[in-house]
Amino acid sequence: MLSRQSLGRGAQRVIKRQCCVQLGRRGLATPASGSFQYQTGEANGVKFASRDLPGPTATLALVSKTGTRFEPAPGLTEALEKFAFTATERRSTLRIVRESELLGGEISANHSRENLVLGAKFLRDDLPYYVELLAEVAYRTKYENYILNEEVIPTIQKAHKKFLANVSELAINSAHGVAFHRGLGVPLYPASSTPTSKYITLENVQNFANSAFSKPNFAIVANGADQSELSKWVGEFFSDIPASGKAIESQQQKYYGGEERIAHGSGSAMVIAFSGSSSPTGGFYKPEIQVLASILGGKSSIKWSSGFSVLGKQSASSPGLSVDTKSLIYSDAGLLATTLQGPAEYIAKAAVDVVSTLKSIAGGDLNTELFKKAKAHAKFQELEFGQNVKSGLELTGSGLIQGGKAYQIDETAKAIDAVTESQVKTAAKQLLESKASVSSVGDLHQLPFAEELGLTV
Structure with missing residues (x-):
């Protein structure tokens, strides 16, 4: 079991708070508005939105404008997704797993044609830890060659084989290709014949990550979190991200047929x-x-x-x-x-x-x-x-x-x-x-x- 000293600032803060309440009351939601309207704001140049739904749990996501539509080369969005929640400068992959297990939370990463989404589900009181974790994943992930070659690329290759066996997915991706050509026409998973090894290099992944997690290109969204609390922790933990990053540009998508x-x-x-x-x-x-x-x-x-x-x-x-x-x-x-x-x-x-x-x-x-x-x-x-x-x-x-x-x-x-x-x-x-x-x-x-x-x- 991990010692208190091994946990990050957010986890220490959460555990300290938990020691002050009865075990049976841990994680119970405080009164919430229950509105389905999102409240929006900005903290240290980072856009965020929250919907304070009543309940004991919360969901948090970092949404980055780096889906396959915006990737500069085939496979880079997938590579970025697979690198998520691996070792950072402060935490090993094992530590991230163990800490989230101790808090009873879930972490995930997925991508669509337009976005890369890093998500977490957790007990409502654990918001500080998971905001800190997403910030760390965004700008402190260690992009190592051995992780790329031993974990990321083999996982991508398996996903490609699964994709090629699904005729309906092939047809949907093909329809996007003939409809939009580039941009939204780029398939979610490249075919096995695509020379992804030529493009998925450590340098390309790092450069894409720098762009993906610059402030103009991502937003933080939460369900079941108080707006003022989310603003506070986003302002604290995302303060180190450079504000000088360039926004990912895209032209109006043209339809061809x-x-x-x-x-x-x-x-x-x-x-x-x-x-x-x-x-x-x-x-x-x-x-x-x-x-x-x-x-x-x-x-x-x-x-x-x-x-x-x-x-x-x-x-x-x-x-x-x-x-x-x-x-x-x-x-x-x-x-x-x-x-x-x-x-x-x-x-x-x-x-x-x-x-x-x-x-x-x-x-x-x-x-x-x-x-x-x-x-x-x-x-x-x-x-x-x-x-x-x-x-x-x-x-x-x-x-x-x-x-x-x-x-x-x-x-x-x-x-x-x-x-x-x-x-x-x-x-x-x-x-x-x-x-x-x-x-x-x-x-x-x-x-x-x-x-x-x-x-x-």
């Missing part, structure tokens, strides 16, 4: 996508796209039912076929994407249904009852998505970095409430008039071309 077909022997999948909506914190948010996604649908949210969505009912008679339509949102762009996975012959039939449904809506054939159900479902999904701690943290962090705006779920709900049938019909018409992004993976003999579906690519 196109088609790609990939032969695969482990199943079939197809993605039919169109230019969609940005996130609510972006400048191109279109709530009608979310409603349209619910109308198309595919997956049922109610047991023993195929659901109300058009594609859900049409695919009910195709055993083994999975259909799912989502509005994939990013800071300045998005995709309305329908993913089909299962037997190739059923995918071919369902792909025709996707296009014919859109044409029907664009032509003015939209049942009012269906619209009301889809609108209610879209609102629920958006509220649930925002209430979800993990999603809310990343959306808010990204919003703070990109434009200084936190994600507020009540504003998004109001926007969906205001959507009309006319807006949905117009959106469907505009999608069909623009270029589609179609990706097919699997049995290419049976999977249709975009032109055969009547789509322009």
Whole structure:
């Protein structure tokens, strides 16, 4: 067991506080506002936001604008993710693990197309320790060659193999590639043929880390933490980070559209996508796209039912076929994407249904009852998505970095409430008039071309 002397300042402070309360009361939340509104602020040049939800636990995240969209070379975002919570100048990897175990917390790291997220879940009273830990990971991680070669690169290679075996993930990444080319088109996990060893060098990782954790490029977001407390500890522990770092620049993401077909022997999948909506914190948010996604649908949210969505009912008679339509949102762009996975012959039939449904809506054939159900479902999904701690943290962090705006779920709900049938019909018409992004993976003999579906690519 670690001695008190081996713990960092934050951990010592936490343990000292714990000694002053009864064991049975440890970690119980003090009265909190319970508001789902994020409060924002800035301490020592670091943007932060908190949502003081009632409860004994808290969640903290450092959101950095260093997803695959912004990486200067393939694999660097993954490498940075894998280096997270390894040895720092003050703590060994083992010590970080043992300290978090003693406090009963959880630590994690993941990346998306736009962000790298370092997260922690813990008892509410342990906020100082985890703010200090994230600050230490951000600017005191020791980037060693042996860690890169023995731990980071082998882990990345395993992730690549897993990715290549998943036909639906391959199709989604392919659709992003033909839709956006570079930027959002960069895959979350490069293919095994990508010469990542050429790019994932210690020098490149260190340079990318310096950029990732400079003050203009990250934000701190918390759920279950008092705003004044978060401000205090962010101001104290992130004071050593240089303020002179350069903001990662990115051009407005351009949509292209196109088609790609990939032969695969482990199943079939197809993605039919169109230019969609940005996130609510972006400048191109279109709530009608979310409603349209619910109308198309595919997956049922109610047991023993195929659901109300058009594609859900049409695919009910195709055993083994999975259909799912989502509005994939990013800071300045998005995709309305329908993913089909299962037997190739059923995918071919369902792909025709996707296009014919859109044409029907664009032509003015939209049942009012269906619209009301889809609108209610879209609102629920958006509220649930925002209430979800993990999603809310990343959306808010990204919003703070990109434009200084936190994600507020009540504003998004109001926007969906205001959507009309006319807006949905117009959106469907505009999608069909623009270029589609179609990706097919699997049995290419049976999977249709975009032109055969009547789509322009």
